[in-house]
Amino acid sequence: MKKLVAVLLSLVMLMTATSALGLTIAFSQIGQESDWRTANTDDMKAGIEAEGWNYVYSDAQQQQPNQVAALRSFITQGVDYILFTGVVSTGWEEVLKEVNEAEIPLILVDRMPDAETMAVIEYVGAFGGDFVEEGRRMAHWTGNYMASVGRGDEEVNVVILEGTTGSAAAMDRSAGILEAIELYPNLNVVGSQTGNFTRAEGLAVMESFLKSIDKIDVVLAQNDDMALGAIDAIKAAGMVPGVDIIIVGCDAVKNAFDVIVAGEMNATIECTPLYSAAVVELIKYLEAGGEPSRDIINPEEFAFCVEGGIVYSADGRVSIKAADAIDERVY
Numbered sequence: 059m060k061k062l063v064a065v066l067l068s069l070v071m072l073m074t075a076t077s078a079l080g081l082t083i084a085f086s087q088i089g090q091e092s093d094w095r096t097a098n099t100d101d102m103k104a105g106i107e108a109e110g111w112n113y114v115y116s117d118a119q120q121q122q123p124n125q126v127a128a129l130r131s132f133i134t135q136g137v138d139y140i141l142f143t144g145v146v147s148t149g150w151e152e153v154l155k156e157v158n159e160a161e162i163p164l165i166l167v168d169r170m171p172d173a174e175t176m177a178v179i180e181y182v183g184a185f186g187g188d189f190v191e192e193g194r195r196m197a198h199w200t201g202n203y204m205a206s207v208g209r210g211d212e213e214v215n216v217v218i219l220e221g222t223t224g225s226a227a228a229m230d231r232s233a234g235i236l237e238a239i240e241l242y243p244n245l246n247v248v249g250s251q252t253g254n255f256t257r258a259e260g261l262a263v264m265e266s267f268l269k270s271i272d273k274i275d276v277v278l279a280q281n282d283d284m285a286l287g288a289i290d291a292i293k294a295a296g297m298v299p300g301v302d303i304i305i306v307g308c309d310a311v312k313n314a315f316d317v318i319v320a321g322e323m324n325a326t327i328e329c330t331p332l333y334s335a336a337v338v339e340l341i342k343y344l345e346a347g348g349e350p351s352r353d354i355i356n357p358e359e360f361a362f363c364v365e366g367g368i369v370y371s372a373d374g375r376v377s378i379k380a381a382d383a384i385d386e387r388v389y
């Protein structure tokens with residue numbers, strides 16, 4: 059009993075100590091384009107506020123100038139930490155150097171600035187998905203799935219729905235897809251266009267692909283929202299999504315799981331939006347005198363599909379059956 063009281067007391071003291079830090083954490087978010095983004099925004103707010111810290115949030119509505127203005131406003135407000143993800147990858151050097159000059163610790167989340175900028179700015183931690191690998195996984199899953207259903211020698215026409223032009227997530231996923239698809243000579247990319255990571259634009263681009271391309275066998279959508287838009291377009295064109303056209307998304311959001319379990323979508327490659335636990339842990343570590351790190355931490359991610367059992371990476375990882383994992387999805 060004494061032990062329990064002592065443990066509880068030290069827990070209370072630790073909680074009081076971290077909330078007594080009275081920190082103000084500011085987050086410059088990109089916008090609200092997708093289910094992933096909503097989950098990312100909600101998770102960050104919940105994680106920071108659970109610590110009793112003050113949370114300042116800015117939604118840039120996909121506009122880089124809005125993000126630049128938000129960062130400058132965070133500097134003026136004298137916040138204690140800035141969390142940042144960039145809508146596009148270039149054009150950040152000047153404002154991020156201003157953050158450095160103000161000596162506000164910068165934590166990069168999700169989409170990193172380009173390599174040139176990363177090399178010249180200071181940051182205390184970085185957490186984000188390995189977008190190139192996610193793209194590769196989309197191609198590996200598709201090539202291996204096609205072979206598994208006896209279509210490994212068939213000429214297969216693939217269209218790509220790209221994310222926001224100039225964003226790290228879109229550029230890197232495209233690079234990964236195009237690199238890995240080379241290993242499957244029967245997969246031919248016959249169209250590639252931006253759907254801006256939104257369901258509405260995914261639908262519109264898919265409609266135009268269906269009108270202009272005679273035969274489409276596979277859609278590789280760089281996020282699940284665009285995959286869901288493509289499904290709407292395929293249905294409207296009188297075809298059966300998931301059967302007449304194979305659909306592979308990225309993110310692994312709950313809405314995609316529902317559609318995969320219903321058989322209208324074939325697979326999704328995971329990209330987690332849940333970074334608040336890592337961010338909170340880092341802030342506590344730094345406040346306790348820990349050393350910043352320049353490593354970019356990539357979370358472990360998986361792939362999910364209708365039946366499971368499909369190899370989706372060069373190192374032989376095997377996909378999980380979506381129906382077996384749907385109850386554990388938190389976003």
Ligand code: AHR
Nearest residue numbers: 091092094095227255281
């Ligand atoms: O940067 C991560 C990407 O941005 C997610 O895949 C997408 O859904 C989001 O909008």
